[in-house]
Amino acid sequence: MAEIPEKTVGRLSLYRRILGRLVAERRSHLHSHDLAALSGSTAAQVRRDLMTIGYQGSPARGYDVQGLIQLIDTMLDGPEVQPIGLVGVGNLGRAVITYFSGRRPNLKIVAAFDDDADKVGRHVGGCPVHRVSEVERVVREERIRIGVVAVPAEVAQKVADLLVAGGVRGILNFAPVALRVPRNVHVEDLDMTMSMEKVAYYARTGPVGDQEERRDER
């Protein structure tokens, strides 16, 4: 399979969710400019992204919604469920567990980790909570390849090291710190404080340039 560029992977994920909503609205076809408007992209960008995965619509009817969803499924998802381990069952970790519960059938948070004695041994959102000292063992035994870091910045690197030692190959990192990981591990940062501070700055001083600029960064 040809490698898909990183930003294209993100947009395919977004397109798929938009298409899923269109299915619910019983729409069967749409054009590149429709998908562009719904995703905050351009029609040219949409066409390039879909060419990357070898999809072309018919000039008259546009893209077939169901067919396109299935192709994106094939490109983005593996044939099996990918188990996920999450470390840090505070408010954020709890919200992430609940948010992803049943959202994507192929992604499942199967184990959570925390050192709070009130949480260890219990279930949160259907997910068992283990001690942090168990990360490496459980990750290995459950063949977890995806880790979520939802702990404070001070302990995030230590937690990432444990996840990687267990065999994790991708990390969704909520801690505001640059994790040092081996080159074969992919890290995606989600920094809520940074995003909020950017919004606050522009709400106070006025936004940058125009909306096109923002869209290009998506």
Added chain:
Amino acid sequence: MAEIPEKTVGRLSLYRRILGRLVAERRSHLHSHDLAALSGSTAAQVRRDLMTIGYQGSPARGYDVQGLIQLIDTMLDGPEVQPIGLVGVGNLGRAVITYFSGRRPNLKIVAAFDDDADKVGRHVGGCPVHRVSEVERVVREERIRIGVVAVPAEVAQKVADLLVAGGVRGILNFAPVALRVPRNVHVEDLDMTMSMEKVAYYARTGPVGDQEERRDER
């Protein structure tokens, strides 16, 4: 005040939090390469960013941690507390309220909105919950300029319209949908599903290129 480029605003926010942790560790000075390593950036990028806000360290001792924090405060924060309104008090909205409670003294979620009868009229994380039909009135009365959209995609545009009608100038958007807003409103998207699907894709197929590529996107 000169306009600060958007990506620089994000990095200044990150630098400030890193510097705050150094204060806790009683470090008084650091060099650009130290800050680069801690933030996943390069020394050249750090120097460019700090030049943008008119800061230069001493060649011998490097940057003064406390002085640099104060300068970033002046550049990023307004002189007054910026009140925030949040719509959608589900698991995610609740986590966001708790997460930001007391995190930045100048950013305060003062009003939440939801149509769940069990939530309206109560407090969540110290924050009163109003009906969604009250968004425009409360936003105007409390002079809220920052909105958080934590509702499902289907109703996100409607909610954004209400926030903008009340006077909001910046939106932190958790819904996986491209919001249409006037040009004077800044939107920052935080799409957890997209980030998780990217991590899952690369955990399965192997990561893109090298870490430098990832860092440049930060």
